[in-house]
Amino acid sequence: MNKTAIFIGHRECLQVKESILESIIIDLIENGIETFLSGGMGNFDWLSANILYHLKEKYPKINNILVIPYLNFNIGNYSY
Secondary structure, three states, rough: OOOOEOOOOOOOOOOOHHHHHHHHHHHHHHEEEEEEEEEOHHHHHHHHHHHHHHOOOOOOOOEEEOOOOOOOOOOOOOOO
């Protein structure tokens, strides 16, 4: 069974440290999470997507799916 984690945060993400979030994501991956959904709206969403993008080299089975919040949403970075 495929397990999924969802990252939906606030536009301003001042208190989350990238290293801590990366450690949490690695723990999720090592516990069987392969699919991640990212909101794409705020700083937390893009920070999560960036970390997942770089972790894909080490964990090729993971997928990060952008959940578009609006039909006319402008994607800021297509590479993630």
